[in-house]
Amino acid sequence: EVQLLESGGGLVQPGGSLRVSCAASGFTFSNYAMSWVRQAPGKGLEWVSAISGSGGSTYFADSVKGRFTISRDNSKKTLYLQMNSLRVEDTAVYYCAKSEWEILSIDYWGQGTLVTVSS
Amino acid sequence: SYELTQPPSVSVSPGQTARITCSGDALPKKNAYWYQQKSGQAPVLVIYEDSKRPSGIPERFSGSSSGTKATLTISGAQVEDEADYYCYSTDSSGNHGVFGTGTKVTVL
Numbered sequence: 672e673v674q675l676l677e678s679g680g681g682l683v684q685p686g687g688s689l690r691v692s693c694a695a696s697g698f699t700f701s702n703y704a705m706s707w708v709r710q711a712p713g714k715g716l717e718w719v720s721a722i723s724g725s726g727g728s729t730y731f732a733d734s735v736k737g738r739f740t741i742s743r744d745n746s747k748k749t750l751y752l753q754m755n756s757l758r759v760e761d762t763a764v765y766y767c768a769k770s771e772w773e774i775l776s777i778d779y780w781g782q783g784t785l786v787t788v789s790s
Numbered sequence: 791s792y793e794l795t796q797p798p799s800v801s802v803s804p805g806q807t808a809r810i811t812c813s814g815d816a817l818p819k820k821n822a823y824w825y826q827q828k829s830g831q832a833p834v835l836v837i838y839e840d841s842k843r844p845s846g847i848p849e850r851f852s853g854s855s856s857g858t859k860a861t862l863t864i865s866g867a868q869v870e871d872e873a874d875y876y877c878y879s880t881d882s883s884g885n886h887g888v889f890g891t892g893t894k895v896t897v898l
Contacts, residue, residue, distance in 0.1 A: 706887065708887075708889075715874075715889060715890075715891060715892040716825075716827075716833065716876050716889040718878075718886070718888060718889060721887065730885050730886065732886060732887075733791060733886075766832060766833075771838075772821075772839065773880070775880050775884070775885075775886075775887045776821070776823060776838065777878065777887075778838065779835075780832040780833050780834070781832065
């Protein structure tokens, strides 16, 4: 059974940094691309970033490019999202998601971790 | 930036058919995916690659795509199908994911 468990969310001040993680199990982690998707309170889903199985290719939404970094440690079966220069509008639940077909496709989702950017 | 447009809401009576559309210029060349999100829960995949249904998803859920429009159909909608539904695809470059604006389905 595929399981994705996010952690690391919390309260951070505008301009600050935070790293969220996603521990994966139930599949061969290194064989699959992974993504981050966020959802601001009461709003729709927003694709944030994706990374290939090897980690050699990364993709970012224009809204986070240059501020966020995606990475993975295949030996630890863990996905990361490093968020710098955080803004109030980055406040959201951040979901980790697994890709099955195309790199940016999504089949399974974690339960999410809440990131709140506020002074 | 690229956008996928959905109707904000769709209402149907139990047992009737609900259709949710998703419009985007790149859809003729890019696959569409559909997700169901119930209140307070993570999204769940209900259709992938335009029209394929994952195991465990009821047969009443089906998908199609023609030209710049993808459609999710719920045939014989049930009360438990009440949720927000999102389409998802990529832009023409394939380097950016995009979610649709979301559709709230009410079954009553």
